[in-house]
Amino acid sequence: MFDFFRVLSVDKARERLFGAWKIASPGCDRVGLQEALGRVLAQDVISQDYVPPYSRSTVDGYAVMAKDTFGATQSLPAILQIVMDVPMGEIPTASLLPGQAARIPTGGALPQGADACVMIEHTETLDQHTVLLEKPVSPGENVVLRGEDISKHEALVESGRVLRPQDIGGLAALGVTEVAVWRKPKVAIVSTGDEIVPPWTQPALGQIRDINSYAIAAMARDFGAEPSIMGIAEDTYEDVRNLVEESLALADFVVLSGGSSVGTRDVAVRVLADLGPPGVLVHGVAVRPGKPVILAVCCGKPVFGLPGHPVSAMVAFQLFGKPAIEALHHGKIPEQFIDARLSRNISSASGRQDHIRVSLREQDGITWADPVLGKSGLIATMVKADGEIVIPTEKEGLMAGSLVRVRVF
Amino acid sequence: MFDFFRVLSVDKARERLFGAWKIASPGCDRVGLQEALGRVLAQDVISQDYVPPYSRSTVDGYAVMAKDTFGATQSLPAILQIVMDVPMGEIPTASLLPGQAARIPTGGALPQGADACVMIEHTETLDQHTVLLEKPVSPGENVVLRGEDISKHEALVESGRVLRPQDIGGLAALGVTEVAVWRKPKVAIVSTGDEIVPPWTQPALGQIRDINSYAIAAMARDFGAEPSIMGIAEDTYEDVRNLVEESLALADFVVLSGGSSVGTRDVAVRVLADLGPPGVLVHGVAVRPGKPVILAVCCGKPVFGLPGHPVSAMVAFQLFGKPAIEALHHGKIPEQFIDARLSRNISSASGRQDHIRVSLREQDGITWADPVLGKSGLIATMVKADGEIVIPTEKEGLMAGSLVRVRVF
Numbered sequence: 001m002f003d004f005f006r007v008l009s010v011d012k013a014r015e016r017l018f019g020a021w022k023i024a025s026p027g028c029d030r031v032g033l034q035e036a037l038g039r040v041l042a043q044d045v046i047s048q049d050y051v052p053p054y055s056r057s058t059v060d061g062y063a064v065m066a067k068d069t070f071g072a073t074q075s076l077p078a079i080l081q082i083v084m085d086v087p088m089g090e091i092p093t094a095s096l097l098p099g100q101a102a103r104i105p106t107g108g109a110l111p112q113g114a115d116a117c118v119m120i121e122h123t124e125t126l127d128q129h130t131v132l133l134e135k136p137v138s139p140g141e142n143v144v145l146r147g148e149d150i151s152k153h154e155a156l157v158e159s160g161r162v163l164r165p166q167d168i169g170g171l172a173a174l175g176v177t178e179v180a181v182w183r184k185p186k187v188a189i190v191s192t193g194d195e196i197v198p199p200w201t202q203p204a205l206g207q208i209r210d211i212n213s214y215a216i217a218a219m220a221r222d223f224g225a226e227p228s229i230m231g232i233a234e235d236t237y238e239d240v241r242n243l244v245e246e247s248l249a250l251a252d253f254v255v256l257s258g259g260s261s262v263g264t265r266d267v268a269v270r271v272l273a274d275l276g277p278p279g280v281l282v283h284g285v286a287v288r289p290g291k292p293v294i295l296a297v298c299c300g301k302p303v304f305g306l307p308g309h310p311v312s313a314m315v316a317f318q319l320f321g322k323p324a325i326e327a328l329h330h331g332k333i334p335e336q337f338i339d340a341r342l343s344r345n346i347s348s349a350s351g352r353q354d355h356i357r358v359s360l361r362e363q364d365g366i367t368w369a370d371p372v373l374g375k376s377g378l379i380a381t382m383v384k385a386d387g388e389i390v391i392p393t394e395k396e397g398l399m400a401g402s403l404v405r406v407r408v409f
Numbered sequence: 410m411f412d413f414f415r416v417l418s419v420d421k422a423r424e425r426l427f428g429a430w431k432i433a434s435p436g437c438d439r440v441g442l443q444e445a446l447g448r449v450l451a452q453d454v455i456s457q458d459y460v461p462p463y464s465r466s467t468v469d470g471y472a473v474m475a476k477d478t479f480g481a482t483q484s485l486p487a488i489l490q491i492v493m494d495v496p497m498g499e500i501p502t503a504s505l506l507p508g509q510a511a512r513i514p515t516g517g518a519l520p521q522g523a524d525a526c527v528m529i530e531h532t533e534t535l536d537q538h539t540v541l542l543e544k545p546v547s548p549g550e551n552v553v554l555r556g557e558d559i560s561k562h563e564a565l566v567e568s569g570r571v572l573r574p575q576d577i578g579g580l581a582a583l584g585v586t587e588v589a590v591w592r593k594p595k596v597a598i599v600s601t602g603d604e605i606v607p608p609w610t611q612p613a614l615g616q617i618r619d620i621n622s623y624a625i626a627a628m629a630r631d632f633g634a635e636p637s638i639m640g641i642a643e644d645t646y647e648d649v650r651n652l653v654e655e656s657l658a659l660a661d662f663v664v665l666s667g668g669s670s671v672g673t674r675d676v677a678v679r680v681l682a683d684l685g686p687p688g689v690l691v692h693g694v695a696v697r698p699g700k701p702v703i704l705a706v707c708c709g710k711p712v713f714g715l716p717g718h719p720v721s722a723m724v725a726f727q728l729f730g731k732p733a734i735e736a737l738h739h740g741k742i743p744e745q746f747i748d749a750r751l752s753r754n755i756s757s758a759s760g761r762q763d764h765i766r767v768s769l770r771e772q773d774g775i776t777w778a779d780p781v782l783g784k785s786g787l788i789a790t791m792v793k794a795d796g797e798i799v800i801p802t803e804k805e806g807l808m809a810g811s812l813v814r815v816r817v818f
Contacts, residue, residue, distance in 0.1 A: 033608070034638070037627045053612050058718070058786055060671045086646065088672070091614040105603050105672055107717060109615045120671075149787040155793060164818060166554035166791035167626030169719050172608040195516050196496035197579040199442070203462050205500035205517045215578030218446045221575060229443070235497065262469045262529075263497070263514055301472075305501060306445050309467070310578050336745040336817070376557040379460075379466055381584050381807055382575035383565060408745070409573060 005391055007284035008106045008107070008355055008391045008392060013295060016281045017320065023327050026183040026252055028306050033036065033168055038224065039181035040331030041161045047154045050147035054091060055110040062101040062123060062131055063114035066139040077124070077132035086111065101131055102351050103256045112145060117142035121193055123387045160331050162224070182329035187321070188247035191232045192268065193258040193308065198232065211379055212257035213308045215315050220255075223325045223333050233298040235264050244303065248275070251327050253302040255321065256294075265292065268305045270295040275303075286352040286393065289376040309377035315355045315388075336408040338387070340369040346398040357385035358406055359388040369406050415695035418802060419728055419762050422631040422704060425730065435592040435661055442577055448590035451571045453574050455541060458646065459556035460582045463500060464519040468551045469761065471510040471532060471540055471731045472523035484601050486533070486541035491549045495520065503721040510540055519552060569740050571633070582751030591738035593635040596730070597656035598622050600641045601649055601677065607641065610767040617674045620751050620788055621666035627728050628662075632734045632742050650680045653712065657684070659757045661709040661737050664730065665703075666722050674701065676716045681705040684712075696800065699724040700762035718786035724764045724797075744797040745817040747796070749778040756806040765817055766794035794818070 015230060028042045057063060064080060072078035080101040086108040088090050094114035095264075096102060104110070104117060108258035118135040122131045150156055163181075191213045199209045210232060217227035227250060231245045240256075242329040245255040256268055273279040275298035282295035294305030302324055306313040318398050326333055340360060348354040358369040359398070369389060374381040389399060396403065417425070454602065466472060473489060481487035489510040495501050495517040503509060513519070513526060531751045533541040543790040559565055565579050566572075572590075582589060600622045608618045619641060626636035637660060642652040649665075656663040665677055682688040683706035691704035698721035703714030711733055735742055742786040749769060755786035757763040767778040778798060783790040797816040800807060 008797060033623050034626060034636075037630050051616050056617070058784070089603070089615050097580045101448060107602060107617070144784060148784070149789050156789065159747065165624050165627035166719075166723065166794075166818070167618045168627045169723075169788050170792045172623040173607050173618055173620045173719075175611070175618055177609045193497070193516065199584050200586045206463060206498050208465070208516070209463050209582055209584055210462075211578045211582045214581040215574050217443060218574035218577045227443075232479070281421075299451050308581075310575075314578075321661055334745075334817075336743075338746055374555060375467070375557070377428050377553055379575060379578050380558050380565065383579045385575075408743075409575070 001090065007286045007291065009286050009375070012324060013282045013285045016321065017295045017297070017302060018283055018327070020278050021302055023302060024300070026185050028180045029183050031181055032180050033171060034176055035164065036163050036168055036179055036181060039163055039222065040329045041163060042180040042182045042330070044155050044159050045157045045171060045174065045179065046397055047150045047152055047156055048153050049174060051150035052144055052146060055143055055145045057104045057106060057108050057110065057117040057142060058144055059117050059119045061094065061104065061120040061142070062105045062118045063110050064101045064116055064118055064133070064138050064142065065096060065098060065114060066116040066136065068098060069133050069136040071132045072136050074134045077134045080133060082133050083127050083130055084111065103130055115139045115143070132259065154344065157243060162331050162334060163401045168353070172297050172322050181194055182331065184224060185229045185253070185325050185328035186251040187220040187225045187253060187255060188230050188248055188251035189216050189227055189255045189257060190243045190255055191231045192235060192264055193232070194235045196232050196258055209297050212306065212308070212313045215310055215314055215379070216255055216257060216306070219314065219317055220321065220325070221315055223322055224329060225392050226355050235267055236268060237267055240267050241275070243300070244275065248299050249300055253304070253324055255306060255317065256331050257306045258308040265294070268294060270307070272303055274300055275299060287315065288352050288354050289357070292318065293320065295320060298333055307404045310379040311376050311382055314382065338367060338406050338408055340367040340404055342398055343368045343370045343401045345400050346371060346391065348391040348395060349395050353392060353393050354391040356389050356391065357381050358387055358389055359384060360386040361408065369404055416695045416700065417691055418695050421704045421782050422691045422694045423729065423732060426704045426711060427470070427736070429687050429690050430711055433709070434739070435581050435737050436593050437589045438592050439587050440590055441587055445572045445577055445588055445590060445632055446574065448572055449738045450566060450568055451589040451591045453564055453568050454566045454580060454583065454585055454588065456559045456561055456565055456583050458583060458756045459561050460559035461553055461555060464554045464742060465516050466515060466519065466526040466551060467512045467553055468526050468528045469515050470513060470529040470551070471527045472505065472513045472519050473507060473510045473525055473527055473542070473546065474507060475525040475546050477508060478527065478542050478545040481542045484541045484755060486543045489540050489542060491501060491538050491540055500544070518760055524548045524552070530756050545619045563636065565790045568621060571637065571740050571743060591740065593633060594662070594734050594737035595637045595660040596629040596634045596662060596664060597660035598625050598636055598664045598666060599652045600638045601665055601673055602641070603644045603646060605641050605667055607760050615621050621717070621722045622713065622790070623703060623716070624719055624723055625664055628723065628726055628736070629730065632731055633738060633740070646676055646679060650684070653680055653684065653707070655709055657708050662713070662733055664715060664726065666715045667717040674703070674714070675701060678778065681707055681712055681714070684708060696724065696728065697761055697763050699764070701729065702729065705731060718793055719788040720785050722759055723791065747776060747815050749776040749813055749815050749818055750812050751807055751809055754806065754809050755780060755800065757800040757804060758800060759805045762802050763800040765798050765800065766790050767796055767798055768793060769795040769815065778813055
């Protein structure tokens with residue numbers, strides 16, 4: 001029996017971490033529009049202009065006074081006098097009077113006096129100077145008014161926004177070609193364990209390749225951080241301490257991965273305690289997989305001791321590394337969820353949060369979540385999975401057929 | 410009334426595009442593990458090794474023969490002789506005999522003869538050479554067998570996979586430190602329209618800043634392509650033709666944006682017809698917004714004439730640019746959906762596909778989709794939106810309270 005009563009809940013563990021960590025913001029970069037995608041905005045962007053800067057037609061046709069068209073039908077059309085052509089890219093100099101119309105292209109500027117446009121498809125020209133309108137338009141119809149898209153002094157996007165394509169389009173509309181974004185948080189990743197060798201070597205008997213450095217670095221990158229893989233420390237106090245100190249000097253926080261054995265864990269705990277204050281804050285969290293996680297703050301920066309099994313390490317980094325990155329760059333990292341039906345019963349011990357890998361399958365218009373079988377240490381179960389469901393602490397399992405929210409990864 | 414009967418459905422338009430386009434694959438890059446995240450794998454990765462390469466303990470405790478533990482309880486423990494310590498990172502040279510146990514750390518290699526491990530918490534040591542086991546274990550318990558994670562000659566990931574952090578971890582496990590990925594498709598983006606000016610200039614009267622080049626470039630980047638913003642062409646045959654030809658020479662496909670007016674559209678259509686064969690394939694699609702889209706193939710490469718309104722342009726690029734990128738790099742670009750309840754009735758003309766922008770709101774445990782008000786040309790409606798719902802061609806609208814699938818963007 002696992003003893004999940006000596007360990008902290010995920011929420012309590014996070015509380016303890018963020019209570020002990022005085023977050024220093026990593027500062028800003030200024031980037032151009034083409035580098036801004038996915039970065040976290042570090043300023044509010046306030047419009048200095050009206051967008052559009054003039055009232056524009058959204059159709060090819062005629063600019064009119066809407067009231068001249070009221071009651072027009074195919075059998076009783078309104079008859080207007082064509083007094084001008086609006087040239088594209090210029091403001092018409094003359095004004096429109098009652099009973100008059102101006103030929104206008106899509107995007108053309110409305111002349112003074114006009115308040116709507118009629119699509120060319122709903123008109124007939126009698127001669128060069130006379131047009132028949134077969135449908136009424138209301139004021140503002142087929143027109144984007146000056147400032148209707150974005151008004152002057154309007155806050156278009158706020159600090160903390162993870163910039164999407166349309167946000168970048170909005171910035172271009174305002175003439176903002178460079179923005180302040182939070183610098184990418186730096187994460188240093190250290191692997192520990194005498195049996196761990198780099199992926200490019202052939203493991204000798206009893207050795208195994210380093211998976212976690214690469215999987216965790218990719219997660220960090222995915223979350224908008226800048227990872228550095230620091231290498232593999234031997235299971236000695238000196239080696240671990242040296243690499244952690246080096247990491248603390250260059251990163252915003254440090255991830256120690258591997259070292260699930262008591263010996264390795266003890267080395268990590270001693271190093272982190274000595275490097276404090278406050279040192280180790282949490283040792284063990286009521287989550288499966290991921291239980292033997294260590295949370296520490298050393299020299300003012302978080303250090304996470306992740307379990308050695310790749311899946312546990314990834315679950316723990318999702319739970320603690322992601323909010324640390326969010327706190328540093330002040331932006332919420334978007335997550336992807338889908339609702340699905342569970343295909344099998346799952347049991348879960350009360351008192352711990354369970355993370356269950358699932359693959360997704362569409363059948364008869366229903367999205368099914370199939371739990372992925374296999375021991376929780378196996379990276380292949382993550383490769384085969386499309387996402388995970390989380391069984392909260394207070395639940396003892398889920399019945400087949402239940403509606404579950406799957407975090408897609 | 411819009412006439413949606415002369416135009417093609419989205420599916421038919423796509424069919425015509427992919428029927429006329431002989432897709433030349435853009436070729437491959439070889440990238441290291443740290444550059445592979447989000448790239449599309451261009452090879453199947455077959456395991457050349459067993460992962461793990463040896464049977465490992467997943468606990469700190471004792472390696473045993475499972476059958477020696479059958480029936481063990483706290484009151485009637487099994488008594489085994491401790492014959493060795495397994496050193497981390499090495500393979501034990503001696504074998505285990507019945508009645509014997511080996512001290513083993515998490516990650517340690519099982520000695521020959523052992524088939525399970527007992528957690529230290531479930532044991533008591535009588536003296537240096539004798540251990541009492543208070544719980545039985547079954548064969549394979551607390552052990553990852555050689556090849557249990559990934560077997561030799563197993564296909565771990567296949568060509569077309571968009572690489573995620575766990576896939577990169579899996580590659581590291583196999584010692585694959587460099588992989589072939591499809592080269593990022595190159596997309597050249599040309600804006601057209603005499604009223605369009607670059608975002609860094611102050612528009613004169615009647616002018617408006619280029620939004621689409623930047624929004625579409627960011628979408629292309631988001632889809633895994635490499636965009637080039639080619640600049641703004643004037644509304645003349647020569648200028649448009651020159652910039653499209655320049656674009657065709659350097660990109661896998663070309664996007665013309667802007668030019669919703671009849672005059673501009675005519676210029677674009679003439680250029681694309683002359684540059685064929687086959688030239689223009691589709692002129693107008695039954696979708697709103699996005700109807701006035703032009704699909705062409707010129708010199709063997711697709712050219713998309715997107716509508717000028719930013720929202721229409723983004724909808725059209727999602728519908729046609731995204732599958733073009735997928736076809737070029739052979740990978741399915743992941744999309745993000747969430748199920749929500751619609752907060753208001755929406756009407757839609759039968760015979761066209763309607764794209765409705767929505768913002769998402771959680772209330773009383775329900776995710777609500779609120780339609781974003783505002784004319785479809787307005788970029789601010791996209792900035793305010795969290796996603797879109799699509800009303801299919803055959804439906805005439807959706808009732809408030811209906812369950813809708815929102816594509817999150």
